[in-house]
Amino acid sequence: MVLPPPRDARKVRKHLSADALYFLIHAGFERITDHRGATPPIPLSDALMSAFAMFSLKDPSLLAFDERRSDANMKALFGIGHIPSDTQTREILDPLDPECLRPLFGDVFRQLQRGKALEPFEFFGGYLLSLDGTGYFSSQKIHCPSCQVKEHKNGTVTYEHQMLAAVIVHPDIKEVIPLAPEPIQKQDGSTKNDCERNAARRLLAKIRRQHPRLKLTVVEDGLASNGPHVRDLIDCGMHFILGVKPGDHAFLFEQVETARREGRVLKLRRKEGKVTAEVSWVWGLVLNESNPDLRVNFLEYNEYDASGKCLKHFTWITDFYITLRNAWVLAKGGRARWHIENETFNTLKNQGYHFEHNYGHGVQNLSVVFAMLMMLAFLVDQAQQLCCPLFRAVWNKLGSKRSLWEKLRSHFYHFTFRSMRQLYEAMLYGLAKEVPLPTLDTS
Numbered sequence: 001m002v003l004p005p006p007r008d009a010r011k012v013r014k015h016l017s018a019d020a021l022y023f024l025i026h027a028g029f030e031r032i033t034d035h036r037g038a039t040p041p042i043p044l045s046d047a048l049m050s051a052f053a054m055f056s057l058k059d060p061s062l063l064a065f066d067e068r069r070s071d072a073n074m075k076a077l078f079g080i081g082h083i084p085s086d087t088q089t090r091e092i093l094d095p096l097d098p099e100c101l102r103p104l105f106g107d108v109f110r111q112l113q114r115g116k117a118l119e120p121f122e123f124f125g126g127y128l129l130s131l132d133g134t135g136y137f138s139s140q141k142i143h144c145p146s147c148q149v150k151e152h153k154n155g156t157v158t159y160e161h162q163m164l165a166a167v168i169v170h171p172d173i174k175e176v177i178p179l180a181p182e183p184i185q186k187q188d189g190s191t192k193n194d195c196e197r198n199a200a201r202r203l204l205a206k207i208r209r210q211h212p213r214l215k216l217t218v219v220e221d222g223l224a225s226n227g228p229h230v231r232d233l234i235d236c237g238m239h240f241i242l243g244v245k246p247g248d249h250a251f252l253f254e255q256v257e258t259a260r261r262e263g264r265v266l267k268l269r270r271k272e273g274k275v276t277a278e279v280s281w282v283w284g285l286v287l288n289e290s291n292p293d294l295r296v297n298f299l300e301y302n303e304y305d306a307s308g309k310c311l312k313h314f315t316w317i318t319d320f321y322i323t324l325r326n327a328w329v330l331a332k333g334g335r336a337r338w339h340i341e342n343e344t345f346n347t348l349k350n351q352g353y354h355f356e357h358n359y360g361h362g363v364q365n366l367s368v369v370f371a372m373l374m375m376l377a378f379l380v381d382q383a384q385q386l387c388c389p390l391f392r393a394v395w396n397k398l399g400s401k402r403s404l405w406e407k408l409r410s411h412f413y414h415f416t417f418r419s420m421r422q423l424y425e426a427m428l429y430g431l432a433k434e435v436p437l438p439t440l441d442t443s
Contacts, residue, residue: 016115016387018420019077021108021380025052026079028104035095042082047092051370053078054359055377057412058352058405062086062359068409072416077423093369094362098183101372105180106210108379112177117387121170121177124239124320126215128333130169130176130340131203131224133184133196135356136371137161142361146185146368148193161185161367164199165375166207169219169339171332175386176343178379179207183368196223201232208236217241217320219337222248225317227291234319241299241318241334252317255285256298268327275311278302279331281322297322301331348378351401390424397428 014020029045029052036044053074059065066086074080084092112118121127143149143159150158162184168177182203184194207216217239218224225242233240246253259265259282267280280300287294296317303312316334320326348355359370384391398404407427416436417423426432 015111016117016383018380018384018388018391018424021111021383022056022078022420024107024111025049025104025376025380028107031103032096032100035097036092040092042084042088042092044092044096046080046082047084047089048373049078049080050074050084050089051093051373052377053080055353055370055374056380057409058354059409060354060357062089068413070413070416073412076416076418077412077420090360090362090366094360094364094366096365096369098365098368098372101369101376102180102206102210104376105178105379108376108383109177109179109211112383112386115387117383118168118177120173121168123170123333124215124217124326124329126217126239127168128170128219128336129166129179129207129216129238130219130337131164131166131200132221132337132340132345133162133164133199134345135160135162137356137358137361137367139358139361142358144361144363144367146183146187146365148185161371162196163368163371164196164203165340165344166203167340167344169336169343171336174339174343175382176339177382178344178375180210181372181375182206183371185368197226197229200224200229204232204236204238208238215239217333219334221337225249225287227287227294230287230291230294230296239319241316241320241330241337243334243337244298244315244317249288251288252285252296252298256282256300259285266322266324266327268324272303274306276304278304279327281327283322285317287317299327299330299334301335344378347401348374352405353378390421390428394424394428 026045026049029048032044034040034044054062054065057065063086069083071083074083118127138158138160140156140158147159148162150160152158163181164184165181166179168179182199184196184199186192186194218233219241220243222243222245225244230240244252265280265282267278269276269278282298284295285298286292287296296319299316299318299322301312301314302310304310314331314334318330320330322330347353353374355374361367395401395404398407408423411423411426411432415426415432417426
């Protein structure tokens with residue numbers, strides 16, 4: 001007998017369940033034009049959904065996925081008609097333009113908006129968007145024309161792939177909402193390496209085209225506090241809270257010290273448990289000597305212990321007009337930047353996603369396609385973590401994401417399910433013995 005789901009699981013928004021989101025993803029894949037033309041034996045949508053299924057199940061490699069897959073569940077849960085082998089998957093996806101996958105992130109985002117799942121993320125009437133770059137592939141042998149190239153003093157060469165990620169964050173929420181990332185790679189016809197600044201310019205423009213009315217406040221580290229990037233943010237109609245450091249922004253900090261001497265720095269203090277927190281600010285500083293027309297507001301946050309020792313220290317620039325009423329909130333928003341490190345990159349690299357594993361580099365776009373599909377799977381997982389009490393109940397029972405993924409793969413490969421909901425319920429209530437074994441595909 002199948003027991004009823006947890007009490008709050010009945011409130012789950014059906015269009016944000018795993019089954020509904022998998023259907024949405026599949027429909028998005030079907031909209032992508034097949035670059036092979038005609039009518040190939042394995043549709044592009046099936047190859048894409050197969051790779052997406054691998055990342056959803058957190059398999060460590062294409063070969064492991066191919067050897068252990070359950071064809072019955074691949075068809076029932078992921079809607080895949082013709083299941084490609086690992087070699088076929090690489091061959092089909094390598095020529096695909098990764099930009100074709102960007103609209104699917106928007107499809108999931110709109111479902112989150114429709115389900116009011118984004119309302120808790122609201123910050124100053126909009127959302128905090130954290131941007132940062134990370135590497136996911138490095139080799140001294142395997143490479144493709146778009147690889148970043150590092151030439152070392154000892155004569156060796158390292159080939160790399162990096163991406164610039166953009167995730168919606170909130171200081172009080174652990175989950176993040178990733179938007180489509182931007183590859184940091186050599187552009188078509190270019191012999192020069194790409195850089196994070198150029199990738200940010202491309203990404204900001206794409207985000208604004210995809211979400212023209214979305215109110216965003218971008219939070220980034222000190223590398224982003226430069227004139228061209230600040231102008232890009234202003235041109236895109238985005239607010240910003242950007243980290244700054246004395247070593248990189250000497251001209252700015254000289255103005256801050258002058259303001260201190262003249263008594264123009266405003267300051268607030270309050271007790272927070274055993275520490276004393278302090279926030280201070282000054283308005284209308286010139287960003288740097290190269291951009292005398294760019295005026296920004298400076299914000300500083302410090303924490304002190306009982307002896308007066310400084311425990312934490314952060315400094316930012318922002319376009320928000322800082323007041324007694326919003327200074328603490330802005331400082332909290334600036335500190336939320338770390339969610340892209342802790343809740344995004346750390347999760348992808350250390351909690352079972354195998355982000356830095358080479359699933360297949362290819363000779364054209366395969367590495368980037370796989371990276372974007374993994375981020376898409378991560379987006380769906382974050383939606384489940386936010387909106388599906390059944391998913392959270394299974395996670396809570398098993399204690400860790402790694403245990404959840406291991407149990408998920410085990411059930412997927414050993415039993416046949418009608419839906420992801422049934423699979424989650426079997427994991428939660430220990431109902432695997434009542435689930436039929438997978439049928440063998442003899443075709």
